[in-house]
Amino acid sequence: MSANSQSSKPWWRQMLTPGWVIAALLIGVFSYYAFTFLAPWQLGKNEALVERNEHISAAFDHDPEPLADRLGTDGSLESDAEWSRVVATGRYSGPDVLLRLRPVDGTPAFQVLTPFTLDDGRAIVVHRGWVKAENSTQVPDIAPAPTGEVTITGMLRADEGEHPNPPMHEQGYDMVYSISPGQVGSLAGTEVVSPYIQLLGGEPGVLDPIPLPQLERGNHLSYGLQWILFGIAAPAGLIYFLYSDSRERRRFAAEQEQLRIDATSGPAPGPEPSDLTSPPVRTRQRYGSSRANPWAKAYDKEAER
Numbered sequence: 001m002s003a004n005s006q007s008s009k010p011w012w013r014q015m016l017t018p019g020w021v022i023a024a025l026l027i028g029v030f031s032y033y034a035f036t037f038l039a040p041w042q043l044g045k046n047e048a049l050v051e052r053n054e055h056i057s058a059a060f061d062h063d064p065e066p067l068a069d070r071l072g073t074d075g076s077l078e079s080d081a082e083w084s085r086v087v088a089t090g091r092y093s094g095p096d097v098l099l100r101l102r103p104v105d106g107t108p109a110f111q112v113l114t115p116f117t118l119d120d121g122r123a124i125v126v127h128r129g130w131v132k133a134e135n136s137t138q139v140p141d142i143a144p145a146p147t148g149e150v151t152i153t154g155m156l157r158a159d160e161g162e163h164p165n166p167p168m169h170e171q172g173y174d175m176v177y178s179i180s181p182g183q184v185g186s187l188a189g190t191e192v193v194s195p196y197i198q199l200l201g202g203e204p205g206v207l208d209p210i211p212l213p214q215l216e217r218g219n220h221l222s223y224g225l226q227w228i229l230f231g232i233a234a235p236a237g238l239i240y241f242l243y244s245d246s247r248e249r250r251r252f253a254a255e256q257e258q259l260r261i262d263a264t265s266g267p268a269p270g271p272e273p274s275d276l277t278s279p280p281v282r283t284r285q286r287y288g289s290s291r292a293n294p295w296a297k298a299y300d301k302e303a304e305r
Helices: 003-008 018-061 181-188 220-264 294-304
Strands: 085-092 097-099 109-118 123-132 150-157 168-170 173-176 196-199
Touching: 018 220, 097 181, 109 181, 123 150, 123 181, 173 181
Parallel strands: 097 173, 123 196
Antiparallel strands: 085 109, 085 150, 097 109, 109 123, 150 196, 168 173
16 A cells, blocks of 8 residues: 555554554553552552551550440441450350461461350450461460450451351361351350450450551552552553654655655656656655665675775
8 A cells, every 4th residue: 555545544544453453452451450440459458557547546545445335236346446445344155266377477376266255145256366386287275265254355356257168177176267256156156246356465365465457558559549650651652652653654654755756856858758767766664774674785885896
């Protein structure tokens, strides 16, 4: 197809090549996921960390509250009650259930979950802390919870939901893969409320307490902003390269046309033009002479000598 016919096409039709179409589709898919999934994912994690840090800070700015004041009438966890410090009175009333395959500070560990019957008759799961696994997989001796009525202070935590892997019984203990009070209560034969209490250090029945998370936000905010920037930059880059390619096509077509005009518009001395064969028109390559055949150039120089 000649340069004139190419230049007569609208610019957008000149871009309808397989390479550009595939590039546009891939960039469109990438930007869509950057805006709808990747950026909201990181920004949501940042928002959750900010909310968690605010709740932990507020919990230690106030005295512990009675557990009944932080539970709903149906025993559910109030929306702003997670991480709040509560006081509960009752007795440990069930066998220990172990949370497996969740290390603490990089140490293989079993975390100990025990039902606790409150003085109002309801029951709640108490996270008593963790014990270091022996040989990475063996359950060590676990100190039993105290008998009799005790008063404990801890932090209210939300139900993590049941893990896809079912509970298992091993080494004399029922073991679960997530902290779901309903699942723990069913294994212990006790109906419990939906949240659980994570014991603080020095409380009756506590083992090694679970360390509180660091009050930091991490890099989630910057990651979220980066995904937004990538989602904008990708189509902007495509538009730039489309424009550059279209401009190069127009420049090339204009140069070719000018070379043809220069070759045919000069005076014609000697015989009549009708008796001559039209001289070949040398055209310039689209991207300059960088792609010319170097061996042909060398041959031309030898011929001139």
